[in-house]
Amino acid sequence: MYNVLYIVLIAVIALLLAFFQYLYKNRKTTSNVFLFLLRFSTLFLVFLLLFNPSIKKQKIETIKPNLSISVDQSKSIKHLKQESNVRSFVELLKANKQLNEKFNVRYYSFGSNFKELDSLSFSENQTNLFKPINEFSKLYKKQNNPVLLITDGNQTIGNSIEFSNYKSPVYALVVGDTTKLQDIYIHQINANKQTYINNKVQVELFINYEGNKDVSKKLTISYKGKNIFSKTLHFSKENNVHIESLFVTASEKGNQYYNARIETLENEKNTSNNSKSFSINVIEEKMKILLLSSIVHPDLGMFKKSIESNKQREVVIKNIKEFKEDLSNYQLVILNQPTKEFETVFNSIKSKELNYFVITGLQTDWEFLNKIQSNFYKEAISKSELYKANFNKDYSSFLNTDIGFSKFSPIEDKFGKIIVNTKVNTIAFQKIGSFETKNPLLATIEGTRNRVGVLFGENSWRWRMQSFLENKSFQPFDDFMSSLILYMSSNKRNNRLQVNLSSIYYANEVLKISSIYLDENLNFDPRAKLWLQIDNKELKSSEKTPFSLQNNSFKAELENLKPGEYSYTVSVENQSIKKYGSFKVEPFEIEQQKENANDKALKYLAHNTKGSVFYNTQEQLVIDTLLKNEDFKSIQKSSIEKTPLINWKWLLVLIVLLLSVEWFARKYYGKI
Structure with missing residues (x-):
């Protein structure tokens, strides 16, 4: 409506201007009328170009929901002889017109990698089920984007998919037989990756059993072809997981390889998972540790004896007032109850980025310690407190076990709240009487350039004595101390x-x-x-x-x-x-370690996302479920588009042409 009014107004103005120029008070000759028409046309087009009238057009766009189909390309599909089933189902999906009309279907492949599907080769060496779900979570922030996984469900790497928070339903077609076969296998082996020569290294093995009968099978550990450990384990339908903890002696330097093996079951189909290898890197160099203190205390002797129980370690105890050596000669510096006298040492540790371990107590100058380092802060008062140790089973920086911390005597330190300013990994929490706290008692801190350890309290010498009374040996305590010192002294900072x-x-x-x-x-x-x-x-x-x-x-x-x-x-x-x-x-x-499909994790994922799990021979049911789901609807998106009534380029050419004709006409009629 407005465009018509603009055009009429423009025409009237152009008409009046042309009239006053050529016809007003002039004779209405043929030449004047011709020139009037030329000028009217030119002015009309110029005004039209300036106002540029347009029309509004409503555009309606239909957006279909995305259906992301992700196909398992790992070798396990080929091992289970499911290649043809996967290929035929993918072809069935591609050929279904209704599915392609309802969804914007895109195909992907996954194994150890994730990418758009180009061909089906089943050549990936690992299976990461979490990878496609994680990628789709990044790609589709909103709902209405279902996922279909075509897989055998056997995951070998990556995070668990069971508790994924993907916002749309996840469907899965599980290829292969999901019938549980009788199987016994080594699920996991935990061992510290590095140690010093002649150390005893703790190893934890997790052996799983899947079966209904009671069985007894022998677990053996071999090193260079010789058995160094053997034990018969008992399993049943209810008692189907066994955790075996043992120690191996690192007698040679370099990477040492061990093999764990559990005897096979009668008629066991999958035997490749009955054995598993692990390695330990054995270091030969002798470690030198500096222990600095301004006071004489039984803790100093305990640390020296416990650490030096490993013959590859030497502890040098020095009085802070007399120490003038280069700290770089030591792999670890232990600072017992720091005071202002430790300022030069702390500054040297900072500049050289050395690993250090702090022991606090009643003689600690907390005002100084709070200022000289920024990892932790304690609002200490003059009153002292007794702190018992509460072992943290979730400590992960190095493998260790509870050596009876809860039975140890409390250690003493000044009372106050501990504030940690960086990420700390706590070995044992403080326990005051029967009240358990989340304040660290013994902890390590992994810095960008060095490692820091701290024990908040003195009189830990009693711990070693009580461990001896409990175990008739210092070994459990000394083994723990050995692991702690090995972790604290390890530093890649100097390795270019x-x-x-x-x-x-x-x-x-x-x-x-x-x-x-x-x-x-x-x-x-x-x-x-x-x-x-x-x-x-x-x-x-x-x-x-x-x-x-x-x-x-x-x-x-x-x-x-x-x-x-x-x-x-x-x-x-x-x-x-x-x-x-x-x-x-x-x-x-x-x-090739699994002889059947695994739907357990897929069931959890489907349940949490309101999807479903399907099996072989249910291919058509998968398609029908997707087509009948009313939640997956196309969305109509409307937008208003403005379209110019005229093409300004052609209009400009026409204006120039009219002006040229008018000029030649005026010249011809002698008006110029």
């Missing part, structure tokens, strides 16, 4: 070349190695060129490959390595810096 890789890989697994090279100022140096060389003496093979720079690290990948033990060397071109080590490739593939 750092290499990160696993010590055990499975057959056909991609071997991934990452490395960091620092310049002399300990800054990452992206200009360096790193090389990886691996050798296998038994196979008489050698391979050398360059690292590639990715973000702030160097990475290398190797595939199709034959089973066996390999040594590796990482070197920096034109530098003498090198890193040596070893790893082992197991003779079996991890994707």
Whole structure:
């Protein structure tokens, strides 16, 4: 309506202007009328160009819900002989017109990686069920975006999918037989990855049994082909998980490989998971530890005796007033009840970024300690308090067990609230009388450049004595202290070349190695060129490959390595810096450890997201369920579009043409 009024108004104005120029008080000759019409047309088009009238058009867009179909591409699908079932179902989905009309269907594949589906190869060496769900959560922030997983449900890497918070329903077609087969297997092995020579290392094994009968099977641990541990374990339908804890002695330096094996069941179909390997890196160097104190206290003797129970460690006790050495000569500095006299030592620790362990007590100057470091703060008062130890079973920085902390005598410290200013990992919490607190009593802190430990209290010497009375041996306490000191003294800060890789890989697994090279100022140096060389003496093979720079690290990948033990060397071109080590490739593939499908985690996921789980022969039911679900509706989105009535380019050309004709006409009629 408004556009019509504008056009009429423009026409009237153009008419009046042209009339006053050529016809008002002039004779109405043919030439004047012709020039009047030309000027009217020109002015009308100029005004039309300036006002640029447009029309509004309502555009309605139909947005279909997304259906993300993610197909398991791992080798376990091929191992369970389900390739043809998966292929036929994918083709069925693609051919269904109703499904494609209702949904915006997109196909993806997952295994160890996640990507858009191009072809079905079933060649992935690992299965990460969490990967597609996590990626879809990032991609689709709102609801109305269902997911269909086509998988056998056997996950080998990644986080658990059971408690995913994906906002739309997740459906799963489980391929393969889900019937539970009789099986006994080693589920997990926990062991500290590093120790010193002649140390005893704690190992925890988790053995699972799936069956209805009562069985007794022998667990053995072997090292270099010889059995070093053997024990018969008893299982039943109810008692189907056994945790075995033992110690192995690290007698040789370097990566030492051990194999755990549980006897097979009668007629057990899957036997590849009855054995599992683990490794321990054994260090030969002797560790030197400095213990600084301004007072004489029984705790000093306890720490020295307990730490030096490991012959590879030496504890040097010094009075803070007399100490003038270089702290760099020590792998760990223990500071007993710091006061202002420790200021120079603290400043040196900061500048050299050394690991240190603080023991507090009644002689501690808390005003000084609160100012000199920023990891923790205590609002201490002059009154003292007795604190018992409450063991934290969730401590994760290194493997340890409760050595009877709850039975130990309380230790004494000044009373006050502890405020931790950084991420702390607590070994034992404070317990005052029968009141359990969340304040740390014994804790470690993992900094960016160093590690810090703290024991809030004195008289811990009683702990070692009580452990002896309880166990008739100092070994449990000393083993715990050994693990704590090993963790506290470990520091990669001084290593300009750092290499990160696993010590055990499975057959056909991609071997991934990452490395960091620092310049002399300990800054990452992206200009360096790193090389990886691996050798296998038994196979008489050698391979050398360059690292590639990715973000702030160097990475290398190797595939199709034959089973066996390999040594590796990482070197920096034109530098003498090198890193040596070893790893082992197991003779079996991890994707072949399951002989049936697993729907347990998928059921939890489907239930939590209001989806469903389907099985072989239910392919059409999957499609029908998706089509009949009224929650998945297309959304109509309307928008208003303004479309110009005229094309300004053609209008401009027409104006120029009219002006040109008018000029030539005026010239012809002698008006110029």
